[in-house]
Amino acid sequence: MTGTASGTIPAAELLQAYRTMRTIRDFEERVYKEFQTGQMPGFVHLYAGEEAVATGVCDVLTPADYIASTHRGHGHAIAKGCDVVAMMAELYGKATGTCKGKGGSMHIADLSTGMLGANGIVGGGPPLVCGVGLSAKVRGTDQVGVSFTGDGGSNQGTFLESLNFAAAMNLPVVFVVENNGYAESTASSFHQSGIDVAKRADGFGLPGVVVDGQDYFAVREAAAEAVGRARAGGGPSLIECKTIRYFGHFIGDQQKYRAPNEVADAREHRDPLKNFRARVTRAGVLTDEQLDAIDTEVAELIDRAVAQAQAAPFPAPESALEDVYVSY
Amino acid sequence: MTGTASGTIPAAELLQAYRTMRTIRDFEERVYKEFQTGQMPGFVHLYAGEEAVATGVCDVLTPADYIASTHRGHGHAIAKGCDVVAMMAELYGKATGTCKGKGGSMHIADLSTGMLGANGIVGGGPPLVCGVGLSAKVRGTDQVGVSFTGDGGSNQGTFLESLNFAAAMNLPVVFVVENNGYAESTASSFHQSGIDVAKRADGFGLPGVVVDGQDYFAVREAAAEAVGRARAGGGPSLIECKTIRYFGHFIGDQQKYRAPNEVADAREHRDPLKNFRARVTRAGVLTDEQLDAIDTEVAELIDRAVAQAQAAPFPAPESALEDVYVSY
Amino acid sequence: MMTRKITYQKAINEAIRQEMAVDPTVVLFGEDVAGGEGSATGEDDAWGGVLGVTKGLKKLYPDRILDTPLSESAIMGTAAGAAASGLKPIGELMFIDFLGVCFDQIFNQAAKFRYMFGGKAETPMVIRTMYGAGMNAAAQHSQALYPIFTHIPGLKVVLPSNPYDAKGLLISAIRDRDPVIFCEHKMLYPMKGEVPEESYTVPFGVANVLQAGDDVTVVALGQMVGFAQQAISMLDGVSVELIDPRTTSPFDDEAVLRSVEKTGRLVIVDESSPRCGMAADVASLVATKGFNFLKAPIINVTPPHTPVPFATPLERYYLPSPERIADAISRLASTKENV
Amino acid sequence: MMTRKITYQKAINEAIRQEMAVDPTVVLFGEDVAGGEGSATGEDDAWGGVLGVTKGLKKLYPDRILDTPLSESAIMGTAAGAAASGLKPIGELMFIDFLGVCFDQIFNQAAKFRYMFGGKAETPMVIRTMYGAGMNAAAQHSQALYPIFTHIPGLKVVLPSNPYDAKGLLISAIRDRDPVIFCEHKMLYPMKGEVPEESYTVPFGVANVLQAGDDVTVVALGQMVGFAQQAISMLDGVSVELIDPRTTSPFDDEAVLRSVEKTGRLVIVDESSPRCGMAADVASLVATKGFNFLKAPIINVTPPHTPVPFATPLERYYLPSPERIADAISRLASTKENV
Numbered sequence A, B: 001m002t003g004t005a006s007g008t009i010p011a012a013e014l015l016q017a018y019r020t021m022r023t024i025r026d027f028e029e030r031v032y033k034e035f036q037t038g039q040m041p042g043f044v045h046l047y048a049g050e051e052a053v054a055t056g057v058c059d060v061l062t063p064a065d066y067i068a069s070t071h072r073g074h075g076h077a078i079a080k081g082c083d084v085v086a087m088m089a090e091l092y093g094k095a096t097g098t099c100k101g102k103g104g105s106m107h108i109a110d111l112s113t114g115m116l117g118a119n120g121i122v123g124g125g126p127p128l129v130c131g132v133g134l135s136a137k138v139r140g141t142d143q144v145g146v147s148f149t150g151d152g153g154s155n156q157g158t159f160l161e162s163l164n165f166a167a168a169m170n171l172p173v174v175f176v177v178e179n180n181g182y183a184e185s186t187a188s189s190f191h192q193s194g195i196d197v198a199k200r201a202d203g204f205g206l207p208g209v210v211v212d213g214q215d216y217f218a219v220r221e222a223a224a225e226a227v228g229r230a231r232a233g234g235g236p237s238l239i240e241c242k243t244i245r246y247f248g249h250f251i252g253d254q255q256k257y258r259a260p261n262e263v264a265d266a267r268e269h270r271d272p273l274k275n276f277r278a279r280v281t282r283a284g285v286l287t288d289e290q291l292d293a294i295d296t297e298v299a300e301l302i303d304r305a306v307a308q309a310q311a312a313p314f315p316a317p318e319s320a321l322e323d324v325y326v327s328y
Numbered sequence C, D: 001m002m003t004r005k006i007t008y009q010k011a012i013n014e015a016i017r018q019e020m021a022v023d024p025t026v027v028l029f030g031e032d033v034a035g036g037e038g039s040a041t042g043e044d045d046a047w048g049g050v051l052g053v054t055k056g057l058k059k060l061y062p063d064r065i066l067d068t069p070l071s072e073s074a075i076m077g078t079a080a081g082a083a084a085s086g087l088k089p090i091g092e093l094m095f096i097d098f099l100g101v102c103f104d105q106i107f108n109q110a111a112k113f114r115y116m117f118g119g120k121a122e123t124p125m126v127i128r129t130m131y132g133a134g135m136n137a138a139a140q141h142s143q144a145l146y147p148i149f150t151h152i153p154g155l156k157v158v159l160p161s162n163p164y165d166a167k168g169l170l171i172s173a174i175r176d177r178d179p180v181i182f183c184e185h186k187m188l189y190p191m192k193g194e195v196p197e198e199s200y201t202v203p204f205g206v207a208n209v210l211q212a213g214d215d216v217t218v219v220a221l222g223q224m225v226g227f228a229q230q231a232i233s234m235l236d237g238v239s240v241e242l243i244d245p246r247t248t249s250p251f252d253d254e255a256v257l258r259s260v261e262k263t264g265r266l267v268i269v270d271e272s273s274p275r276c277g278m279a280a281d282v283a284s285l286v287a288t289k290g291f292n293f294l295k296a297p298i299i300n301v302t303p304p305h306t307p308v309p310f311a312t313p314l315e316r317y318y319l320p321s322p323e324r325i326a327d328a329i330s331r332l333a334s335t336k337e338n339v
């Protein structure tokens, strides 16, 4: 295996990483397709193209660690270990869904896997992982909290003040910025004057780095360092991952603000799965056959998820009244 | 006159600057004293010690420019030209007060002088001056908006996102940070990891500088540059002024979090009025007699303000119902 | 001769366009209100707002229709500061659900300037915002939070229920000299109705009596006006007076009291949460000032005290349905005179 | 044998101290809750909160009483995130008026986790916050914004009116498994009352009937409970039943309805703004579910629809006074039976 820390990653972990990225990709491509049938309601934001970020980060976390996600949360949920079948059912609003049909795409959460929730509020997650960090500190565990935020979200006051807060309180937290160049239709060249988000870290006294978000190995290496520092009591870090989304902001977006070839070019030259496959096969760590086998398994999984989701019952209407409080 | 831009400031302006600083100082010292009598209600935050900041900044503004102030707003109000007699009456809650007794210390405002208000909400002002900047831009004037924020306030999301917002929108705005080392009882060595607030500017693409907030000339020079840039369409800037407050956070604060000699030392060695006097007399631009005359005039003014405030009537109780809407 | 029919969405767009044409101090800004800002290769005005409501305005007024960074406190503060310094800004809060990241600038700043400053400030700003359920947008994108704004002295709150009102109320809002929260129900955007081409205003604080009746007064707001109309059409032999207050602050107390004086019976249909919500507010008005008119208990038809759920059957159950409204009206109509 | 009298402020301090002693997952944080953090030369625990309520706790629990930067969204989010991951945090929102810079973390995050996540989350957090008028703290430091929290499904809202309740309700709040907004009236801090030394709880949703009576029911909250007591002491020959709901969410509907069934007359005294406020909420409850008990119009005694003014005569005029409450009660008591 050439260069970087990838050489030190066991083959089994690499296979798992590929499986995660492939699962995210297929999940999203399929959701895109199924959405067109009109059976899948609500606003849906797809993560395709950004797989290496969620996967590279979550692969250095333990199940006891927590992540706080965004409106574009499917990839994070899958990478953190949420059940894909239940997730698909949730998107269909079914009783078997991750949230029993109460949450939908923007609220998929599973505390048992450390997934603190997708979030309909941009900038909602960073303050929450400060709480995870404080909790770990006070309880004396070595758990870490990771928040994901987009380039757009990194302009939200809640994100910015959390950077300072975590630094001042020396919390075991990592702020991952997924800079895909757009907040909805607005380009980051405008909305943050084209300046690296990582640079903001300096002003608060936490380390900030920029990595290629299309490169699983680069992301994982940066995440390993940041998470390791957090676990060791070294406080928070920021990692900015330059990435690209393959679909519109949400399903239905006409994307007129993008150059016609922008996504096609990226799919060709900056695809995280292609990059990964090339790297691991060229290095002789994994074979195309192994990876193809995963492709087949994942395709079956997604088929099954869709079939089960479609077959599942809707929640009983009166269940709308449940789950507001533990007791009231 | 030695060094800096001070040499280029006409003597009349220097006299006026001294008058402003002296007025702020005497106003605050007197409020402190009068408050003890129990006639002056509410929470009062005194600006004494920080006079050079408000004065240095406001001296490069025109009456058409706007400032947004803080909970510690008396100094800004005086420097921007609010009537001291009416301000004193406001602190007493009298009908003749700047706000007819409705606002009190934390809400002194006078739009006719460009004073957009003291503010009980820390971080309340920075978003507001973005509006002033947009207004000037759209109406095609060369007005500038200046917000004042403390070190504590510079950790508030509203402040931080305004930096980015103003930069992205290229607004004629100046963010002045008054770093007096404390947010209430909490030291900036902790709450912002002891890092210069000016450093935060880099991450948003606006120029940020640190100046000695006890030095009128340094503040004025930095403000002139920033305001000039804003007027010329060059966008926002940040100026961090290192300063010190002479009193507690509010009147009544026991200040146990401070070293016993901290304020005494500053009064001795870092006093903005003393510094100013030494500078201008040594340079032969103004004489002690001239400055003493101002001292006397200001003392009389403050006496008069207190006497008039005490003699003034309270607002009629039912006037509580007025001034909610223009029409309803 | 009023024949042109356009959608609620177009009516809003037209109101903004017409006011921008006559008043150069009107400026609109928010996230993606035009869209495409900063994109080197794509189209400008690529979105016109997340649901296309402001589409086309950027081309007409490129310097007064402005995309912003994703920073709601800065957007709302910009509206407040601009209003206090010479503009008539329209700031967009994309979804009303986002008020939690910027509420201070609205309720402690804009709303209180005039009062705190002793009557010396004017803050003529409009906040356009989208609210309401029915689109499976789930708990953080479906709320009807206008009671929170209505609660705040210093704010005016507007809830158009049809295209005609949307245009006329928005023009009133833009011309108004106080801060106005203009709440657009996202399910109403496609609703068509007659809307005059010329500019006109609908005043605040004047309820719309959609139909007169003698047995039961129904007060309904926003999307619930149409639901109430459906409910009424299901009923036989009940004479219903249907009132749409159009603005919750100011509120047309008189119209409701006058109607209850006639009918003695009141159903309030509202989409906001029940506790300290708008239905409670209207019920309280009548229980304190119109009690002697009442012949039977007031009935509030509202969602339950739960967040808005995602799945269709849950969201349907959550929202007051025409059936549930009809049931309330007919139950009330059949009550004997009380005491 | 309950003789020890301590202040409301001390009762709160004691509740926190006792819960921290028995539960190592209880942690309290906020701006200056200890004070002096980062100061090289001064005292630690220099403040104990802006009015000294948490004074002394830092020395006992130095790792669990934490000063924070001035960042309310981060503080509230930290409470929510910590509660979801194993702590029982108490986050301080110094003044309730500051909710506008952090409300999202409370109402869209903490309050909705359980529901949005399909019942799989618990968020056992407390937000301690100071509210209310009477201290000339003016428009941005005197509000009684609990109706906004009461409006939100998923939150519980507590308003102790005396030292005994303050301690017992706060212990309940800390042990509760849902997010609780604990609202402390700043004018009540010096109030003294009998408070057992040992730990005890006062349950949520159970009103306190301070005195039984037959003619008029008075529902009063927070500071208004004492004002109502003063009002009652001014009256002759009126038998008043005084009810303090203690929590607005959950609310003890039954206690109020039972009382109105007996008296037929209701005065509600509340310090929050009138529109969509707490008085309206209670009036609506009775107008919808207790209408047949009522013999006369409900009277709401609240501040006017204005911000809180600064000057003493204005603030006095703004707040419901004992005189105004007494007047409402006696007016209501003298009404003839209706119809």
Ligand SMILES: Cc1ncc(C[n+]2csc(CCOP(=O)(O)OP(=O)(O)O)c2C)c(N)n1
Pocket: A071, A072, A120, A121, A122, A123, A149, A150, A151, A152, A153, A154, A178, A180, A182, A183, A184, A249, C031, C070, C072, C094, C098, C101
């Ligand atoms: C507080 C808030 N403001 C606005 C929105 C609407 N919105 C949803 S996603 C989005 C853009 C987010 O951009 P970015 O953070 O870059 O994430 P991306 O969608 O690119 O993954 C906006 C404006 C929201 N959900 N929450």
Ligand SMILES: Cc1ncc(C[n+]2csc(CCOP(=O)(O)OP(=O)(O)O)c2C)c(N)n1
Pocket: B071, B072, B120, B121, B122, B123, B149, B150, B151, B152, B153, B154, B178, B180, B182, B183, B184, B249, D031, D070, D072, D094, D098, D101
């Ligand atoms: C949003 C908000 N949070 C907290 C407070 C309470 N408070 C008032 S002043 C202050 C400290 C401000 O410190 P800094 O910004 O440094 O200004 P200074 O008082 O030193 O001038 C705090 C916490 C407030 N008024 N508003």
Ligand SMILES: [Mg+2]
Pocket: A150, A151, A152, A178, A179, A180, A181, A182, A183, A184
């Ligand atoms: Mg993005």
Ligand SMILES: [Mg+2]
Pocket: B150, B151, B152, B178, B179, B180, B181, B182, B183, B184
């Ligand atoms: Mg300070």
